[in-house]
Amino acid sequence: MSAPTPIYLDHAATSPLRKDVLEAMLPILQGPPANPGSQHRFGRRASAQLEAARSEAALTLGVPSSWIYFVRGGTEGDNLAILGGVKALQQRVDGEAGLVISAVEHSAVWEPAHALQKAGVPLTTVDLRPSGHLNWEDLPVKVARRPALYSFMAVNNETGHRLPIQEVGERARACGGWFHTDLVQAVGRIPLELAQLPVDMATLSGHKLGGPMGTGILMVREGVTLEPLLKGGGQERGVRPGTQDVAGAVGMARALRLAVASQKEESQRLETLRNRLEAALLREIPGLSIHGGNAPRAPHILNVGVPGVERETLHMALDLAGVAASPGSACSSGGQGPGRILQALYGQESEGRAPLRFSLGHTSTQSDMDEAARRTGDTVRRLRVIPEVVS
Numbered sequence: 001m002s003a004p005t006p007i008y009l010d011h012a013a014t015s016p017l018r019k020d021v022l023e024a025m026l027p028i029l030q031g032p033p034a035n036p037g038s039q040h041r042f043g044r045r046a047s048a049q050l051e052a053a054r055s056e057a058a059l060t061l062g063v064p065s066s067w068i069y070f071v072r073g074g075t076e077g078d079n080l081a082i083l084g085g086v087k088a089l090q091q092r093v094d095g096e097a098g099l100v101i102s103a104v105e106h107s108a109v110w111e112p113a114h115a116l117q118k119a120g121v122p123l124t125t126v127d128l129r130p131s132g133h134l135n136w137e138d139l140p141v142k143v144a145r146r147p148a149l150y151s152f153m154a155v156n157n158e159t160g161h162r163l164p165i166q167e168v169g170e171r172a173r174a175c176g177g178w179f180h181t182d183l184v185q186a187v188g189r190i191p192l193e194l195a196q197l198p199v200d201m202a203t204l205s206g207h208k209l210g211g212p213m214g215t216g217i218l219m220v221r222e223g224v225t226l227e228p229l230l231k232g233g234g235q236e237r238g239v240r241p242g243t244q245d246v247a248g249a250v251g252m253a254r255a256l257r258l259a260v261a262s263q264k265e266e267s268q269r270l271e272t273l274r275n276r277l278e279a280a281l282l283r284e285i286p287g288l289s290i291h292g293g294n295a296p297r298a299p300h301i302l303n304v305g306v307p308g309v310e311r312e313t314l315h316m317a318l319d320l321a322g323v324a325a326s327p328g329s330a331c332s333s334g335g336q337g338p339g340r341i342l343q344a345l346y347g348q349e350s351e352g353r354a355p356l357r358f359s360l361g362h363t364s365t366q367s368d369m370d371e372a373a374r375r376t377g378d379t380v381r382r383l384r385v386i387p388e389v390v391s
Contacts, residue, residue, distance in 0.1 A: 004322035007372050011208070011361030012157055012185060012301055013326060017251075018210035018362065024254040025212065028247040036244050037235065046246045053246075053253040057217055060257045062195045069218045069236045070249045074184045074205035077218040078108035078151075080229055080240065081180040081201045085149045086116055087227035089178060097177065098122035098148040102134065102163060103344040104156050106182055110340075113151070122146075130345050132161050132295030134168070147176040154186035158328050158341045158357055159292040160301030162190065169198030178224055184208050188259025189267055189298045200224045204256065206248070210362055211255025215248040270360045271299035277358060277369040278302055284377025289353060291342065300360045305342075305353030309383045314354045317383055321375045326357045 008016070034046035051065075058065035071077045082099070089097040101113050103125050117123035124143045127135040134152075150172040154165050165181050172179035180201040186192060187204055194202060201224060206215030218240075220226060226239050233241030259266075281304060282288055289305040306314060315327045328339045342350040358372065 004375070006322045006324060007368050007375075008324045008363065009358040009360060009368065009372055010324045010326050011364070012357065012359030014207045014213065015210045015361040016363055017207075017212060018255060018258060020258060021211050021251045021255045025247045025251045028250060034246070036246055050244055050246050050249055053249040056253040057256055060253070060260050061219065062193065063219060064222070067219050067221060069220060069239050070244055070252070071216045071218050071236075071240050072214050072245075073216040074106075074182065074203050074208070075108040076240075077203035077205070077216045078106065078180075078182055079112050080218055080226060081203060082109055082112040082149070082151055083116065084226035084229055084239075085178060085180060085201060085224075086121055088225040089147065089149055090121075091227075092225070093147045093176070096146060098124065098143060098146050100124045100126065100139070100143065100148050100150045100172075102152045103127045104159075104161065104163075104341050105151065105153055106157055106184070109151050109153070109182060122148075124148075126152075128156075128161060128163065128345060130292070130295060132163070132292070134164065136171075144171070145175055148172070149178050149180060151180040151182070153182040153184075154192070155183075155190065155298040155301075156292075156341065157185045158301075158339070158355075159303045159345065160185075160297040160299075161292045161345075162186075162296040162298060165199065166197060169200075172200070173198050185298060185301070187256065188263050189270070189300050191263065194219065204252075206252035206255055209255040209259040212248050212251040215245065215252035217252060217256070266362065267299045270364070273360055273364055273366060273369050274299055274302050274358075276366065277360075277373055278304075280370060280373030281376060284373055285380050291345070291355070302358045302360075303342075304356050304358075305350065306356055306380055307353050309354045309380055311354040313383060314356065314379070317379045318356075318376060321379050323372050323375050323379075325372075325376075326359070327355055328357060 032042055034042035036047040036050045054068045055065045058068050086099055099113055099121055150168055152163050152168045155162055169179040178200040181199055182203045184205045188209055200221045202219040204217040207213040228239055230241050235241050235244055287307045291303040311327050
């Protein structure tokens, strides 16, 4: 019996490299080696290619090229914004700066934020309601008035919830602080006008957009300073020292341009596919719950709760069935429970249901949705009867 044809529905973890991106990178990868910091002709050419990529990314985002810093992925960008941003803000306000984050932030924000808390930085966490509204009522008045770095993602990577970043940015500005947003799951999926938003720093990741792994951008608005995390070089104007990956920067910029250029049409296409998959799963699996179903959502993520099966068992069985989905974030895999994000959103309601995230991308098709729903339904029905057979 042949193995089933694989269906890849884990684009929120990583998305396949786009052909146009690879073609943009190949001349650099196959060309003579060159360090953009070198002064000879090869180095000058590499430097010109790097700056062309910076300009391309800036033009795509509608911001000055001086705001663009190339980093080695979303995690580094988030860490640099949180750790470097808080240190710089504290210096600006004589050590009185705090940190405010949402309860559903990616671990790349959550963990450095809590590391700062252990070091004595005041940290406040704001709950996100299942409806998509932030629970500002729990924010003490003294916290709301104190300068702070606010870090709230635009789109949650597990449920697809869209957070009100305009509202968050206005609060940060009102207290004399800065606002950082993780845009890793937002760029190319929802409309964004960064120059018009009250955003001071924003993190992007290449491989979520069909670009190369290990690439990213941290956008930093003029007037915002960062304390570098690394020492040992003046690259990226001293904010991110280390020899730049020219091919990676070119691939990152090209993937970003393609994703933003097709955002409107692609978002509509993905939303149609997601809705088709959601409706089919509801028919296939009685008792299925849709996480974020009544909230503003990004079009490419569908997170469901499956009753009557265990999380890891379901995930492994779906893998054997040829469906590449995820029990949650690829950056925090493992464990049997619903996970920190679903606990923060739904509390005890998330217990007893196996979380399952389907995330769509540029390779997803209508037939993928239909077949994935059929295989998932068959898998759940099979797992539910196994205990009865054993007993």
